[in-house]
Every structure is written in structure tokens, then in C-alpha cells.
Amino acid sequence: MYIKQQAGVLAEGKFLGAKATLNVWLPVVEVSKEYSASFISLFSNNNTKVIEAGVHVYPGLYKEVNQSLRIFTYWTVDGFHKTGCYNQECKGFVKTNKQVTLGASLPPPFSSINGDQYTMDVSIAKEKKSGKWWLTFADLVIGYWPADMLEDFASVVQWGGEVMNTKPSNRHTRTQMGSGNFAESGASWASFISDLKVLTQFNHSVEPAKLSTYATHPECYNSLLTKGGVYYGGPGLSAFCK
Template sequence: MCIFKFLWQLSGECPEGTIPITRNQKARNFKRYAKKKHKSFSQLDDPSTHEHAVAYVQNNVYFGAKATINVWQPQVQTSGEFSLAQIWVLAGANSFLNSVEAGWMVSPSLYGDNNTRLFTFWTRDGYQSVGCYNLFCPGFVQTNTTIALGATISPVSTYHGAQYDIILCIFKDPKQNVWWLQYGNDGVIGYWPASIFTSLADSASLIQWGGEVVNTAQGGQHTTTQMGSGHFAEEQAGAASYFRNLQVVDQSNTLVPPGDITSAAPKPNCYDIILAKNDDAGDFFFYGGPGRNPNCP
């Protein structure tokens, strides 16, 4: 397991009774930037703007998900685009879609820079108006005083060099009726009260892991925004980005293998995914890509 240091952590922990909140000097209009404007891939996503390479399981009852997520710093073409790697825990459909999400992202419009940052997101109306990133609106309740949402993650992986990853787990607490977010072995970061949801108030019906980019390129050309490492899944270890040790939380509140996993990459010449499994990494996959290239003009 790799140990990460968040850059803000160098100045120490927060005083007792307080939590760390990152300050953004450039993206001041949080209400404008703090909302997604799309649906999950499996819920009528618009492929003209949001593109994915994901693995997913569905048609069952889930109470959470876990993964070890390889961390990179992909290049983002414009300030209106982002690139992320995350876990989705979802229920419902269309305007009734509920989701809790967590992972890392590069988003110049949200954070004012191109750093790789830890983030969370939630929605209960299919990404229309209710929900937001991190602590930009009421919803997620932070309890951890040493891990800041929106904090820069350092170091990141390098092509055919050192590889770094983080472990994230989202799980339902039936006694307290909340969805917890746990980071590695450092304990929980905080929770989403189940009471803020409709379809996700009890359990999830769909789990997704993978990458997402926004493509706002004009003039008929695809964006050059990278997903993951910016290299295709076929390059595999040390070159392509990965998720490993995929697990779901079952009805007995136990982490178990996900079962039959399906993959989806609607534009495989731009971003793709390869599923695999072995004793060391469990259920895992490589994914990603460079965006625009001779086969993805």
C-alpha cells in the first residue's frame, strides 16, 4: 500500500472541533462550478460531452463499493473540461437518479489549477439541480480533521515509473442510516445522510468504477483531454491507469467480489478499458486514453 501526503498536511492538523477546507482563489463562483451537468453512463449519458470508460455491476442490491485507484495527473485541454477517476454508487433513473461518488480529478474550472485532487460528489435528481462537489453545498458531512476534500494528491504516477494509488470505500451504515466515505486506512472522511436521498435512501442498484472526461471541443475535433494516464488500456501495467481489488458491499454488510462485471467504453478509439482478474489484484481493469489521435480525430 502506498502512503500519500496531501500538500496541505505539511502545515499540520486542524484544531480540535474544526475540519480542513481548501481555499480556491480562482474559482470563486462555487454554485456555477460545483454541479455536474450530466447523467451516469448507464443512465442516458450524453456521449457528445461526457465520455467514459467504466466497469459496472447492476441488477442486484448493493450497500457500497471499494477499489484501489491508480493516481495520475492527466492533461486537460480547456478550463471547461475535466478528467476524473471515481467510484459511483447509484440508484434510480433519469430525473430520479441518486448517486454518491468519490475519487480523484483534474478540474481547472472547479479548483483554478491542473492539480490532481481528492473529491466527492452527490446528486438526487439526475445531476439537474440538487447536489454538488465536496462541501460546496449542504449534504456531505465531514468528520475527519486530517483529510481535506479538494486537497492536492502528491505524488502521482509516472509513465513506466513509480506507481501510486489510493483506496476508497463507500458503504452504508444501517444503524446510523448514512453512507460513509472511507479513505485507505486513515478512517472515514465523512458521510452523506441517507435522508437527503430518495432512490438511494435504502440501497444501491448499480455500482460503477472508471474514468470520465468532458469533451467540449469545437469544430468537429475531439478534445485532447486525457483519461487516466493518457495511454490506452492495452499498454497495461506502468503505462495505462488501473483500478484493482474491486469489491461491493452485500446485504450482510460484507465486502465481496463484484460478480459478473460489464465494461463500457463508447468511444474506444479515444478511451478504452480491459477487464482482468488475478490472485494479487482481484477483479481489476486498465483504462484510459489520449483523446484526440489519428483514430479519434
């Protein structure tokens, strides 16, 4: 059984984009078919159309033995049922930057517990004239999702983490989200996303008027809204998460 488990924050409204600074960790993924991701997602059309970008560890997708952190994109137009794919596995996201490879392995250093913290800026913004949704990683324009991947605007933006739990050995996975620590661990211990912004219909980049935390399985992975952003994460299997 495959279960997606998420924790983070969301904003609702009418948005032409979003951005944030992602805290960069190398989470441990227990099973190759599982993954651990940190991302920004934009939803429209009753949450059936989705575009997403961030960083993840996904050994099965890249057919790797040694786990690595990679940048990724994703899309679906039917709520993750039959359509959608990562990076350029199928027609969808259009890469315009020849110097950047989607799915490329990111080199160290990564953030460490109670140690140095490393970040990456991610931005998605709609070009009003063409309708294209442009993706920027660390000030590098990567490419775009075509206009029909979303409606005229995004109605929901999510920032946070996601783990695929395959329930190995009929128990909860040990796959970590973020740093592997719960949100309440705080600075330098829990993973965080900061500088959360949305792009209004007037092309103003502003802080969301209201943010709501969410956690699909809070006993395993949770989130905590704080001044300047959100802490999120968790270890997976534990005394509380079975």
C-alpha cells in the same frame, strides 16, 4: 457542447457499499472547464440518485493555473439535471474529519509510464442503523452522505474514469483519461483500478459476481477487464478519436 465520456466497469445488484484501489496519475487537461477523473460511483432509484468519490484534475472548479490532482466527492438526486455539487459547495456531503480538506491538492509522486505506480484506496459503505453512506480515503474516514442521497441500497456500482469534453476548436479534446494510454497498453502503461469489492446486504465484502465493461466513446477512451481489476483510459484526440 459539453460531453461526458466514460470508460470502466460496472456491477448490478443490491449493494450497501463498494471499494477499490485507484491507480493515481496526473492526467493532462486541455481546457480549464474540462476535467479528468478516476472514481467509484453508486447509483439508485433508476440511476437518478448518485454518490461518487475519487480523484480528479479540474482546473476550472478550483480556479487554478497549474493543474493538480485532488480528492473529490459528488452527489445528485435527479440524474445530474438540477441537483448536486462537488465537495462542500452546497449542502449534501457531511465532512467529519477536520484533518482532511475535500478538494485538497495531492502531492507527488504520481504514477509514471513504464515506471513506479502509486495507488489510493477508496471505500463507500452504508451504516445500517443511521443509513449514512460513509466515505474512506486511504484508511481515513472523511465523512458521509445522508441516508436520503440513495435508496436503501445501491443498484449499480461503477469504477472507472470520466472526461468532460468541451470540443475545443470544434474537435475532440486532448484531455487524457488516466495515464493517457488505452486500456490494452496494460500494466505500467494504462491506468488501472484493482481490488474491486462490493458490500452485500449481509455486510460481506466480496468480489462482484459479474462485471461488465463500458465505454461511451471507445475510439477515444476504453476499458479492459482483467484478472484483479480493470485497465482504462485514453489520449483523447488521436487518429481514431476526432
